[in-house]
Amino acid sequence: MSNRTMGWQVLFFMMIFCLSTTVGQVTYSIPEEMSKGSLVGNIVQDLGIDLKRLKSGKARIYTEDNGEYIELNKDRGLLLVKERIDREALCGQTTPCALHLQITLEDPIEFYTVTVEINDINDNAPSFKKEEMKFRISESAVIGAKFVLERAMDPDVGGNGLQTYLLNPTDNFHLKLHNQQDGSKKVEMVLQKHLDRELQQHISLTLIATDGGEPQLSGTMKVEISVLDANDNAPIFTQEIYKVTILETVAKGTILSTVTATDADEGSNGNVFYSITNTLDDVPNMFWIAEDSGVVSLNGNLDYEKAPVYEIHIQASDEGGLTDSCKIIVEVTDTNDNHPSINIMSKTNSISENSKRGTVITILNVHDPDSGEKGIVACTIGENVPFSIEKTSKKIFSLVTDSELDREKDSEYNITVVCSDEGVPSLSSSVILTLQISDVNDNAPVFERTFYEAYIVENNTPGLSIFSVKAMDADWNQNARVSYILEDSSINGVPVSSYVSVSADSGVIHAVRSFDYEQIKDFQFHIKAQDGGSPPLSSNVTVKILIQDQNDNPPQVLYPVLTGGSVVAEMVPRSADVGYLVTKVVAVDVDSGQNAWLSYKLQKTTDRALFEVGLQNGEIRTIRQVTDKDAVKQRLTVIVEDNGHPSRSATVIVNVAVADSFPEVLSEFTDFSQDKEYNDNLTFYLVLALAVVSFLFITCLVVIISVKIYRWRQSRIMYHSSLPVIPYYPPRYSDTLGTGTLPHVYNYEVCRTTDSRKSDCKFGTARSQNVLIMDPSSQGTMQRIQTEKSILDEPDSPVEQKPPNNDWRFTQGQRPGPSGPHMPYGTHIRWTPKSGTRAAGGPEVAMGTGPWPQPPTEAEQLQALMAAANEVSEATATLGPGTMGLSTRYSPQFTLQHVPDYRQNVYIPGSTATLTSNPQQQQATAQQAAQQALPPPQAAAQVEPPKAAQTPASKKKSTKKEKK
Numbered sequence: 031m032s033n034r035t036m037g038w039q040v041l042f043f044m045m046i047f048c049l050s051t052t053v054g055q056v057t058y059s060i061p062e063e064m065s066k067g068s069l070v071g072n073i074v075q076d077l078g079i080d081l082k083r084l085k086s087g088k089a090r091i092y093t094e095d096n097g098e099y100i101e102l103n104k105d106r107g108l109l110l111v112k113e114r115i116d117r118e119a120l121c122g123q124t125t126p127c128a129l130h131l132q133i134t135l136e137d138p139i140e141f142y143t144v145t146v147e148i149n150d151i152n153d154n155a156p157s158f159k160k161e162e163m164k165f166r167i168s169e170s171a172v173i174g175a176k177f178v179l180e181r182a183m184d185p186d187v188g189g190n191g192l193q194t195y196l197l198n199p200t201d202n203f204h205l206k207l208h209n210q211q212d213g214s215k216k217v218e219m220v221l222q223k224h225l226d227r228e229l230q231q232h233i234s235l236t237l238i239a240t241d242g243g244e245p246q247l248s249g250t251m252k253v254e255i256s257v258l259d260a261n262d263n264a265p266i267f268t269q270e271i272y273k274v275t276i277l278e279t280v281a282k283g284t285i286l287s288t289v290t291a292t293d294a295d296e297g298s299n300g301n302v303f304y305s306i307t308n309t310l311d312d313v314p315n316m317f318w319i320a321e322d323s324g325v326v327s328l329n330g331n332l333d334y335e336k337a338p339v340y341e342i343h344i345q346a347s348d349e350g351g352l353t354d355s356c357k358i359i360v361e362v363t364d365t366n367d368n369h370p371s372i373n374i375m376s377k378t379n380s381i382s383e384n385s386k387r388g389t390v391i392t393i394l395n396v397h398d399p400d401s402g403e404k405g406i407v408a409c410t411i412g413e414n415v416p417f418s419i420e421k422t423s424k425k426i427f428s429l430v431t432d433s434e435l436d437r438e439k440d441s442e443y444n445i446t447v448v449c450s451d452e453g454v455p456s457l458s459s460s461v462i463l464t465l466q467i468s469d470v471n472d473n474a475p476v477f478e479r480t481f482y483e484a485y486i487v488e489n490n491t492p493g494l495s496i497f498s499v500k501a502m503d504a505d506w507n508q509n510a511r512v513s514y515i516l517e518d519s520s521i522n523g524v525p526v527s528s529y530v531s532v533s534a535d536s537g538v539i540h541a542v543r544s545f546d547y548e549q550i551k552d553f554q555f556h557i558k559a560q561d562g563g564s565p566p567l568s569s570n571v572t573v574k575i576l577i578q579d580q581n582d583n584p585p586q587v588l589y590p591v592l593t594g595g596s597v598v599a600e601m602v603p604r605s606a607d608v609g610y611l612v613t614k615v616v617a618v619d620v621d622s623g624q625n626a627w628l629s630y631k632l633q634k635t636t637d638r639a640l641f642e643v644g645l646q647n648g649e650i651r652t653i654r655q656v657t658d659k660d661a662v663k664q665r666l667t668v669i670v671e672d673n674g675h676p677s678r679s680a681t682v683i684v685n686v687a688v689a690d691s692f693p694e695v696l697s698e699f700t701d702f703s704q705d706k707e708y709n710d711n712l713t714f715y716l717v718l719a720l721a722v723v724s725f726l727f728i729t730c731l732v733v734i735i736s737v738k739i740y741r742w743r744q745s746r747i748m749y750h751s752s753l754p755v756i757p758y759y760p761p762r763y764s765d766t767l768g769t770g771t772l773p774h775v776y777n778y779e780v781c782r783t784t785d786s787r788k789s790d791c792k793f794g795t796a797r798s799q800n801v802l803i804m805d806p807s808s809q810g811t812m813q814r815i816q817t818e819k820s821i822l823d824e825p826d827s828p829v830e831q832k833p834p835n836n837d838w839r840f841t842q843g844q845r846p847g848p849s850g851p852h853m854p855y856g857t858h859i860r861w862t863p864k865s866g867t868r869a870a871g872g873p874e875v876a877m878g879t880g881p882w883p884q885p886p887t888e889a890e891q892l893q894a895l896m897a898a899a900n901e902v903s904e905a906t907a908t909l910g911p912g913t914m915g916l917s918t919r920y921s922p923q924f925t926l927q928h929v930p931d932y933r934q935n936v937y938i939p940g941s942t943a944t945l946t947s948n949p950q951q952q953q954a955t956a957q958q959a960a961q962q963a964l965p966p967p968q969a970a971a972q973v974e975p976p977k978a979a980q981t982p983a984s985k986k987k988s989t990k991k992e993k994k
Contacts, residue, residue: 058109059147062117067110070100070146073133074107077142081107087135092375094397100131100146109144117148118185123310125150125187132395134376139390141375141426152190152243156182158251159309163237165253166351168299169227170260176206177219178345178353182239182249183310193242197235197253205237212341214310216355219253227257263294264352265302267344272358278334279365286317287358289324291346298349307343307355317342317360326358334364335399366404366453371397372461375426380466383437391417392429392463396449404453411447419447429463437467438504471509471563475501477571484539487578488547496530498538499571501559509563512537517556517570526555530575539573547579548620581625581674587682589616599685602664604656612641612686615648617670627673633681634667641686643668650684660688 058071074081083089084104091102099120101112121127131144160180167177184192195217197205202223208216217237225233235253240246267289274286293300304324306314317340318329326342340360347353375393398405409419409427416433429447443465450458477499484497503510514537519526531540537557553575560568590598590613600613619626630648635641640660642653650666664686671679 054141055143055145057145057147059149060111060115061149061151062115063151063153064111064115066112066114070109070111071144072108073102073142073144077133079107079135079142083135087137087140089133089135090376092132092134092373092395094130094373094395099129102133109146115148117150117187118154120148122185123187132375134393136376136378139376139378139393139428141393150187150190152186152241152245152247154185154190155247156184156192156239156241156249158182158237158239158249160251162252162254164256166256166258166349167221167225168258168260168350168352169225171221171225171352173221173224175221175264175352177203177221177351178307178355179205179217179219179237179253180251180307181214181217181309182251184239184241186241186243190241190243192239194240196238196240198238199235202233203235225257231257233257258350263299263348265291265293265346265348265354267291267346267354267356270356272356273361274358275361275363276328276332277363277365278332279367280328280332282328282331284328286326286328286360289319289326289344289346289356289358291324291354291356293348293352295348295350301349302346303348305345305347307345308341311340313340313342316340319344332362334362334401335368338362338364364401364404366400366451366455366457368399368404369457370407370449370451370459371399372447372449372459373397374461374463377463378465380468381431381435382468382470383435384470384472385431385435387431387433389431390428391431391465393422394419394427394429394447394449394461395425396427397425398451400451400453404451406452407449408452409447409449411445415443415445417443417445435467437469437506438473441467441469441506443467469506469509471505471561471565471567473504473509473561474567474569475503475512475559475561476569477501477559480571482571482573483576484573485576485578486541486545488545488580489582490541490544492541492543494541496539496541496575498536499532499557499559499573500537501569501571503561505561505563509561511562512559513562515558515560517558519555521553521555522550526553529553530555532557545577547577547622548583550577552576579622579625581621581672581676581678583620583625584678585617585619585628585670585672585680587615587617587670587680589614590682590684599687600650602652602656602686602688603690604658604660604688605690606652606656608652608654610652610656612650612652613684615643615650615668615670615682615684617648617680617682619672621672621674625672625674629671629673631669631671632666633669634665636661636664636666640664641666650686656688662688664688 054077056071056073056076060068060070073079074084084102084107089102089104091098091100093100099111099113099115101110102108103110115129117127120129127148127150129146129148131146132141133144134141158180163180165177167175179195182192182195184190192215195205195207195215197203197219202221202225203219204222206218206220208218210216219235233255235255237251237253238248239250240248268291272287272289276284276286289304291302291304293302303321304319305321306317306319308314312330316328316330316332317326319326319342324344324346326344339362342358342360343355344358345353345355373395375395377392378390381389381391394409396407396409398407407425409421411417411419411429416431416435417429418432420428420430422428427447427449429445443463445463445465446460447463448458448460450456478501482497482499486494486496499514501512501514503512513534514532515534516527516530516532521529528542529545531542532538533540537559539557554572555575556570556572558568558570560566590600602610602612615630617628617630619628628648629645630643631645632638632641632643637660640652640654640656641650641664643650643666648668648670650668666684666686667681668684669679669681671677
């Protein structure tokens with residue numbers, strides 16, 4: 031090689047890479063053996079791709095068969111060396127050597143082609159397969175005899191490959207090189223000087239092979255020559271080139287050809303031996319030759335895609351070392367023995383159902399290594415799918431959408447792509463692509479029914495669940511989540527939300543109020559079902575609620591009309607025949623259905639044998655002939671019942687006058703009026719009693735609180751005063767015998783029989799154990815006593831006074847004045863039965879409390895009288911004379927009749943006794959007095975005020991009622 035050639039090679043390797051770009055394609059050139067991480071090229075700059083697009087598009091590199099030698103740095107947009115590249119291992123002797131890469135992007139899918147050419151560097155020295163070759167050359171060899179030497183192997187190509195051979199020393203031989211069609215050189219050692227075995231029996235030579243790289247590398251092999259006795263004829267092949275054509279599918283061991291060489295020598299010098307001399311390829315491994323016969327056979331498996339042509343170099347040599355050579359050209363015929371290879375370059379696993387037509391889903395790289403038509407591939411997919419496959423380039427196919435997608439029909443597709451070549455028979459490969467269809471909110475909720483109708487019984491409990499609506503949404507996930515909304519509307523001017531409510535999640539409709547069939551029989555409203563998509567979709571449905579009747583209304587009588595001021599009577603002549611229509615009871619029931627079916631029955635009648643009522647029509651007719659003996663006034667009670675469960679009824683009173691003339695009716699009209707007046711009076715008294723009891727209750731509370739406050743103040747005054755308290759007694763007390771005014775209050779025992787209550791004189795009965803003390807300041811004392819006595823005699827009086835507690839009683843040390851069994855002050859009214867037996871110590875006795883410590887002096891009595899007088903005057907001023915503190919618009923008579931007499935339970939200052947109308951309290955007081963008669967171990971130091979007691983009820987019965 032000349033220095034000029036070496037200079038060009040140096041200049042070539044100084045260039046790191048050569049860049050050539052086209053639209054969507056770029057080519058780089060790099061030397062082999064670059065370190066890991068070395069720069070290959072800047073694709074962002076060279077392909078015009080935005081750096082952000084590399085990240086958002088999930089850029090990646092796809093290679094077919096060359097392994098992963100190049101990597102993409104997405105952050106910088108650079109192609110870098112990922113693994114050390116050995117050109118010889120990658121491409122062998124093939125030139126040029128290149129890596130074909132595809133860069134794919136997603137959303138939208140794009141791909142670019144990148145070619146990286148690998149340039150050879152001189153990294154391999156020439157080498158010989160054998161370290162030593164031995165020749166036996168006869169001394170009779172003629173000048174010009176040729177001896178084929180083994181060729182050296184250099185994996186490098188181009189200028190870095192094997193360039194020349196040198197042979198040292200060159201005394202007897204020189205080298206002769208012959209260029210071959212495959213670019214290699216045939217090395218021959220040519221004899222240029224006769225050998226003389228007698229002078230030199232053994233010759234050692236060195237064969238040096240050098241390449242053209244920089245620096246220059248070389249390899250050596252020793253050539254040992256043994257000089258033999260004369261063998262002056264070399265083997266000669268019958269032909270220099272043999273050609274063989276064979277299918278790539280032939281079996282191992284198949285005989286390809288037989289070579290023949292002849293040697294004119296005789297004896298052992300005429301024996302020819304055959305051998306294969308290929309050293310740079312795998313021919314010695316693929317083929318085999320019989321050493322003695324020259325039969326060449328197949329020793330491996332042929333592959334047209336790897337090597338379509340083989341050259342087998344064969345050498346024939348005799349025992350004298352003379353050789354000749356020939357070659358066999360084996361042409362491999364291609365067969366369709368390769369299936370198409372399908373590789374997924376880019377794939378989308380999910381696509382929205384609203385994707386446009388022509389959206390790329392997957393990019394496939396399909397390769398068939400066969401040649402000609404056998405390597406032409408076509409891809410198809412199944413029918414009835416909304417996709418198609420398009421051929422983008424020779425090896426690139428794209429799967430795209432060709433119609434609208436609907437997730438509700440098909441949410442997932444398993445697409446089978448079949449790629450077939452055009453060979454005979456055709457070979458094919460397939461791949462299954464799974465594609466999920468993502469949902470879009472394109473379906474509104476749909477109710478199960480177009481109209482809902484539900485029933486609910488009236489008088490329902492608020493919050494009761496009526497029924498539920500259900501809507502389905504064909505979408506998925508959040509887009510299919512249905513919420514139920516009650517549409518705003520009004521029913522008879524009232525918002526529908528005050529009638530019903532709907533659960534947003536379940537669609538259950540609840541009653542907000544209790545319905546009344548008589549007010550509203552049915553109503554309807556709208557419910558909206560709305561999904562959770564964005565934007566949401568909705569649909570409406572009409573719901574009608576029918577109220578079912580319940581037997582909650584009794585019948586109402588329309589005729590006869592019951593008036594408050596007059597009496598209506600039906601006249602029946604005494605000449606009326608059987609079946610005479612007296613009147614007709616007309617009633618209605620606001621309920622419906624069988625709850626409104628009415629039946630009429632006679633409940634009570636003056637003469638049940640005279641009248642009957644129609645069960646269905648309510649007609650009152652005579653069932654016998656009317657006679658003169660029949661009473662003029664007939665009273666019929668008719669009950670009207672409905673057919674509900676349970677049934678309800680109403681009662682009406684029909685007054686019938688049996689008479690032939692109107693004057694006869696007038697004679698009985700008064701009785702009808704009196705009966706009506708009786709009923710009216712009874713109602714009046716019941717209402718009046720309720721009002722009076724309520725009024726008295728409030729009045730009692732006010733009076734009791736006032737009295738308690740007043741007595742508390744008095745007790746505080748007495749507690750702080752050192753003067754003894756002497757009771758004061760009013761000067762005018764009426765005795766029961768009517769003898770006039772007594773100077774003192776005496777104790778009387780009145781004994782009466784049980785028959786005495788029938789007399790005109792009203793006294794206390796056994797039911798009333800009240801002890802009455804008259805107010806001397808008021809007029810008509812006896813009259814009020816009698817009136818009160820009549821009230822007390824009322825057996826229906828429900829109220830009794832509660833006995834006072836011990837809060838207002840004086841302790842033993844604070845009680846002045848006499849006490850004990852004498853009890854000179856007080857009035858006893860005792861009821862004696864008719865038998866005359868009287869129980870001693872009954873509850874009607876006003877009890878004392880025990881012996882006094884010492885009799886009071888006159889000064890002490892005077893002080894007590896003054897204190898009592900002040901107390902009486904203050905109480906009188908507070909309550910008012912004869913009215914007990916009530917309003918002046920009530921008369922004293924009204925007060926005594928309707929207001930309980932608080933004097934029935936009186937505490938006398940200075941006395942140890944409390945007068946009460948409660949028998950139990952009197953008995954308890956008696957027991958307490960007996961205990962207090964004994965001297966107490968220790969006197970109490972504080973006054974305890976008593977509690978106020980309840981009053982009996984006022985009189986209810988009127989004078990007319992007593993008369994009847």
